[in-house]
Amino acid sequence: MIAANFDYESPRTLSEALELLSSREDAKILAGGHSLLPAMKLRLATPALLVDISRISGLNYIREVGDRVSIGAMTTHAEVVSSDVLQRSSPLLPQAASQIGDTQVRNCGTIGGSLAQAHPAADYPAVVLALDAEIVAVGRGGERPIKALDFFTGMFSTALRADEIITEVRVPNTEGQRVAYKKHHHPASGFAVVGVAVRLKASAERIDTVAVGITGVSHNAYRAVAVEDSLRGRPLGAIAAAAARVANDVDVLGDYYASAEYRKHLAAVLTRRALEQAAGVRK
Numbered sequence: 237m238i239a240a241n242f243d244y245e246s247p248r249t250l251s252e253a254l255e256l257l258s259s260r261e262d263a264k265i266l267a268g269g270h271s272l273l274p275a276m277k278l279r280l281a282t283p284a285l286l287v288d289i290s291r292i293s294g295l296n297y298i299r300e301v302g303d304r305v306s307i308g309a310m311t312t313h314a315e316v317v318s319s320d321v322l323q324r325s326s327p328l329l330p331q332a333a334s335q336i337g338d339t340q341v342r343n344c345g346t347i348g349g350s351l352a353q354a355h356p357a358a359d360y361p362a363v364v365l366a367l368d369a370e371i372v373a374v375g376r377g378g379e380r381p382i383k384a385l386d387f388f389t390g391m392f393s394t395a396l397r398a399d400e401i402i403t404e405v406r407v408p409n410t411e412g413q414r415v416a417y418k419k420h421h422h423p424a425s426g427f428a429v430v431g432v433a434v435r436l437k438a439s440a441e442r443i444d445t446v447a448v449g450i451t452g453v454s455h456n457a458y459r460a461v462a463v464e465d466s467l468r469g470r471p472l473g474a475i476a477a478a479a480a481r482v483a484n485d486v487d488v489l490g491d492y493y494a495s496a497e498y499r500k501h502l503a504a505v506l507t508r509r510a511l512e513q514a515a516g517v518r519k
């Protein structure tokens with residue numbers, strides 16, 4: 237399929253990009269193009285103006301700032317995977333990024349693009365939720381940090397305003413905590429049929445901190461609050477029963493590959509495995 241006609245601009249500064257984005261109602265940011273261009277070819281998206289932000293310098297970096305790591309929106313999935321800073325300070329993100337698509341997708345797709353797209357089966361949303369990350373949006377009025385918990389509002393829908401650009405993602409340093417990402421890949425697309433991101437701090441006797449982010453299961457990624465509540469302050473032996481609650485409070489999606497019942501079962505199994513891996517009782 238061939239995309240409908242569109243205009244194209246390649247600004248060199250963020251303020252120029254913001255100006256262009258506000259100049260037309262049907263303008264859209266182009267980052268890695270690995271979600272937007274396929275959607276345009278299928279005519280699921282028909283923007284009249286593409287604002288390509290790949291030539292704006294200063295949107296691609298990974299750096300430690302105090303007790304967190306800041307990641308520029310144009311940082312590719314491959315750069316997240318190979319980042320020494322993230323491997324050391326916040327390894328959940330590279331663990332998940334290494335499981336996104338294939339090499340081409342990881343070389344072109346960006347963290348900002350993936351979060352803005354909010355695909356219901358994308359990997360990063362589960363991770364930023366489990367990390368209590370912050371997504372920084374910039375509009376002509378200035379910077380607006382949005383908590384990951386408030387960011388995903390529905391299928392392909394976020395708290396981002398039409399005239400805002402994601403510039404940065406901030407994740408905490410998780411040294412001293414254990415993390416794990418478990419994913420069942422869709423055999424055709426590679427997206428998550430179910431993806432589970434876990435962050436945990438536990439001793440042999442009790443679980444102190446636990447955060448569980450889920451993708452693929454419902455219309456948007458979510459925190460499995462029922463699982464977390466059943467584990468906080470409890471021994472590791474509580475994991476199996478708690479994991480079974482992972483999809484109790486959400487509308488579970490079903491499709492040709494995975495019925496809602498199967499997806500719910502898979503979510504419980506992967507949640508248990510991710511928690512056990514993070515707790516050090518499973519490889």
Ligand SMILES: Cc1cc2nc3c(=O)[nH]c(=O)nc-3n(C[C@H](O)[C@H](O)[C@H](O)COP(=O)(O)OP(=O)(O)OC[C@H]3O[C@@H](n4cnc5c(N)ncnc54)[C@H](O)[C@@H]3O)c2cc1C
Nearest residue numbers: 267268269270271272337345346348349352358359402426
């Ligand atoms: C074959 C294939 C397999 C894939 N497999 C997976 C997978 O397993 N897991 C997974 O998570 N993803 C997967 N993806 C999606 C991939 O990760 C995309 O790259 C990503 O979702 C979008 O990032 P992008 O940089 O390509 O964004 P683009 O396609 O350029 O943009 C996507 C959307 O976000 C908006 N946007 C982009 N950047 C910004 C910004 N900084 N601020 C505001 N809005 C912005 C655009 O306007 C557009 O609406 C796959 C894609 C393909 C083609």
